[in-house]
Amino acid sequence: MAGEARPPPLQAAARLRRMLGGRAGWGGLALQIIFLALLVWVGYEIVANARANLQAQRVASGFGFLGNTAGFGVSQTLIPYSESDTYARVFVVGLVNTLVVSVIGIVFATIIGFAVALGRLSPNWLLARVASGYVELIRNLPLLFQILFWYLAVLAALPGPRQSISLFGSFFLSNRGFVVPDPVPQAGFGVFVVAVVIGIVAALAIRLYARRRLYSRGERLTIWPFVLAMLLGLPLLAALLFGAPVSFEMPVLRGFNFAGGARILPEFVALTLALSTYTAAFIAEIVRAGLLSVPKGQMEAGASLGLPRGAILRLIVIPQAMRVILPPLTNQYLNLTKNSSLAVAIGYPDLFSVFAGTTLSQTGQAVEIIALTMAVYLLLSLITSAAMSFYGWRIGRSMNA
């Protein structure tokens, strides 16, 4: 073996020292321990002090209140709820409302964001200007202002329920929301759902099979008639054999409001609209940056292969851009979820409004309720970022393969 001698491997004790104390050695370790102890002490003091103060003032504490009757109504409940249910139920109702508005907001924000980004990059002068105008207008106005704008300026300008705009006599648009016929499950509903699920699974299997054949033998199979038969034919057959899966309950104007039918509340629409258009403006810029980060040569290479522009974007540019887009996109998704707590301004019953608002002021247990609410938002954010990390990991893996 030529060359200089390799340094001897570190001794176990020295390695441990390096690991725990870093460059500063044992002194560094001691500092870290002191710092940690200090943090723990401060944390303990905060908790102990709060407990002592609450007890001194005889403020109720603990989570027992969750089992008490709430006694107030909530306008949008996706799970059954009545005034005689508990605060725990209110918590779930609020959580579901937050989740719904966040998920739908994220889906729309992503779609609009990608569309605007592509618009900004388009060679079409008008389209590019409209898209950049959208971005500059929306991202520079405060979100709360936009929520109030949609709620008070746009949706409130709709006519009252008695003068509502009617479509085919079964859809009604008014300042009370959008009322549609409500599907009520009938006897054949279970079979119908099973048929739909089988149809989707079968269609996916057919597609997988066709891909395998394409990659292994280079054969192109025509699969769309089979897929169509599975997706539409199967459920249709089930409906014919077992009767219609649902019947529709028509909304009727009775008294002040519509009775029957399903209703989408204006608060929900205003919040979803504002959140998705606002976040879309930021997503558009992130996507644009991502697309521009892919070298131009990639696009030219695609073009020289004779691929159309859409296919180049879809197959070559976007997959590479996703690596750049994903981390800031995750931030935007997290922002959207957290911003949904602005719902309180327009009376949408999200978690922050019904739990950290009404429940808090009725029970006065601020510490418990705020802690619980914080834990929920933290958990939602962590789940979102874990999902996005997983997606990023998959992209990275497929690109390195």
Next chain:
Amino acid sequence: MKCASLGAALLLTAVAGFQPAFGQTLKTVQDRGVLSCGVSQGLPGFSAPDDKGNWTGLDVDVCRAIAAAVLNDPTKIKFVPLSAKDRFTALQSGEIDVLSRNSTWTLSRDTSLGLNYTGVTYYDGQGFMVRKALKVNSALELNSASVCVQTGTTNEQNLADYFKSNNMKYEVIAFATADETLKAYESGRCDVFTSDVSQLYAERLKLAKPDDHAVLPEVISKEPLGPVVRHGDDQWFDIVKWTLFAMINAEELAVTQKNVDEMAKSNKPELKRMFGTDGNLGEQLGLTKDWVTRIIKAVGNYGESFDRNVGAGSKLAISRGLNRLWNQGGIQYAPPIR
């Protein structure tokens, strides 16, 4: 926006080590030289800034009376406007010394919220306001209506109780502040606006066309409104309680802002006790002997304050009703100063 103040309040509870003890609030307020008083975010008649930015109203007068008694200056007050949702947290955490903000006295607020109600400044009840165009004459005709309400109030629960016990359906839209609630009602989102009746009259004045709206005759709950302090400092509790009682007793004894100096020289035993020319009742509270003189000079007696802010002498022109003195057909009654 709301969460910031709430968070700050929480942090205060947790970190600042605020521990109310006997006599401490009075000392803190006097050392600070300013009384921190929680009020509404603008409810005409009760607590609202006038066109010069001075806070006025029945609830504000209680703050001024306390400041006069404690600091000898009814202007040394820091008014903290609070939403219904945040008010009790602000008091619990020590951000304010007293809450005088049209708040209903209930058992749970008196106990599990760690608060003490000190008396009743206004006997109120919950009612409904609707558009006259709807041609509704009774709250019992409100089946299936959409109702706008402010969140964090007793109104929210009374509403649920009332519709349930009358077998009516309703849709409730709850907003964080009174202004947002009123705006939604005005825009037609709701058929009905509900809150305490006094507040209905006050809010109605803010509408573009107040005459298009009517308050329904039904009063569906008891809403005794009064000043609140936190548990733990009985001396402060007594001071706030007796400040209000002094105003009510002054009305009963016909002591007014104008004649207070004259009355202070009176030889009547009950007036002598009140003005401290006999005994040391003020000192027993931790104040000086002439505490009542200062209170009445600052805001007048209860009746004067009522008339000036919500009664005949104000834009609201609400009749005294239940809030008349006990010997004039009402239920306002203060224990004797002796």
